[in-house]
Amino acid sequence: MPFNIGAVELIAILVIVLIIFGPGKLPELGKSLGSAIKEFRKSTNEIKQEVEQSVKGETEEEKKS
Numbered sequence: 889m890p891f892n893i894g895a896v897e898l899i900a901i902l903v904i905v906l907i908i909f910g911p912g913k914l915p916e917l918g919k920s921l922g923s924a925i926k927e928f929r930k931s932t933n934e935i936k937q938e939v940e941q942s943v944k945g946e947t948e949e950e951k952k953s
Contacts, residue, residue, distance in 0.1 A: 909917055
């Protein structure tokens, strides 16, 4: 993922998040973010597999013809 975010920008974002949410909410926020990323990756992998199976099925049908 090329976002071109440097170390200074990343630290600034983390400081802003710390100010907004406070230190007590950060572990909960991190856990929620991690779960969301995990679910997103799972969904994209499922979609990718479905597309690959569909393409594979179409190519097998073309070979039979």
